[in-house]
Amino acid sequence: MRKEIERVLLSEETIKSRIKEMAARLDEEYKGKRPLMVAILKGSVVFFTDLIREMSIDIEMDFMSISSYGNGVKSSGEVKMIKDLDGKIEGKDVIIVEDIIDSGYTLSYLKKLLLARNPSSLKICTLLDKPSRREADIEVDFRGFEVADEFVVGYGLDYAGSYRNLPYIGILKREIYEK
């Protein structure tokens, strides 16, 4: 384990087995359809690639990049689009795939933006949810794990660009981001 990690919160095995359950749920819910799964760069990429490979139904994929300003541990509430989707979503069953929902500002911005393009449906799938920190009113359709109010990294999640390639999710030592 890297020295900046306080402890492992979700092991590789725990994540893998939960993702299998989530994939089965999505297979069931979208049976007979071909949902467009949208990965929100960069954090959700690791989750996204594992999730889609556990699914049996056919899907389409697209990518979007959003930044909520700053390099710190808190969202500023100000959201900006860095990269839009390549394709149209009108009439499609869209699933936004996120790494974590914290304040909810990123997703409420995204949801508004995408709903205006008239998809046939729009749902949210997130690996992690920190409901205790919610400020924007946002409904989560598929969720992997609920986590407490601690800063977590790994499995796609970063602190200042680091730790994304850890195979597990761990709690970052406070001294790292409070120094």
Ligand code: IMP
């Ligand atoms: P929200 O707009 O506050 O919901 O923030 C969502 C984004 O903040 C996520 O996509 C992450 O990039 C980042 N974020 C929030 N909490 C954490 C965390 O505990 N670890 C790493 N990134 C986080």
Ligand code: MG
């Ligand atoms: Mg991030």
